[in-house]
Amino acid sequence: DAGVIQSPRHEVTEMGQEVTLRCKPISGHDYLFWYRQTMMRGLELLIYFNNNVPIDDSGMPEDRFSAKMPNASFSTLKIQPSEPRDSAVYFCASSLGSGANVLTFGAGSRLTVL
């Protein structure tokens, strides 16, 4: 398996533009997590899914952020409109089962909003 795949790796956009980040989890993993990494807050949980269903989105900063998981092999995190304070590295991670299994992370998407 190629691991958790995220795209794009780097995105530079202007304030007000829509940004879509993509994630392909490891095949067979039924949990998918979106995290945001910033200097101030470290790895911050935004939302997580189980079997494509959002379980907890309390970490999503505001209505400008939305996430979907239309099927078991694909998830998106969308920011519309983007703002400079959204600049961060966004990580996707997946895991198998609800037991003590660890997370496998993607390489991250570095977003810069000018």
Place this chain on the structure above:
Amino acid sequence: ILNVEQSPQSLHVQEGDSTNFTCSFPSSNFYALHWYRWETAKSPEALFVMTLNGDEKKKGRISATLNTKEGYSYLYIKGSQPEDSATYLCASKTSYDKVIFGPGTSLSVIP
């Protein structure tokens, strides 16, 4: 404790020194404690997962312990090497499968 906390924030040790860091987590709804190693420009990679009070895990020179009653875990590195330089993250998994990370401890091992 409401959040996952780690101390110290950063640590500089000489090659060959042994060191340890602390992770504190909420004991309510606790299910598992993870430790990850995060090298610069890479993604976090799992080291250990522990669930039971008194659990101890070891991988080479690195080991970890868990106290679920008081809500803390220790990570130990014996005989630190320059390649151990990284940020070490702990994460608490709740019974609702929510995984919350601490801010990390940044370790620099000086040759």
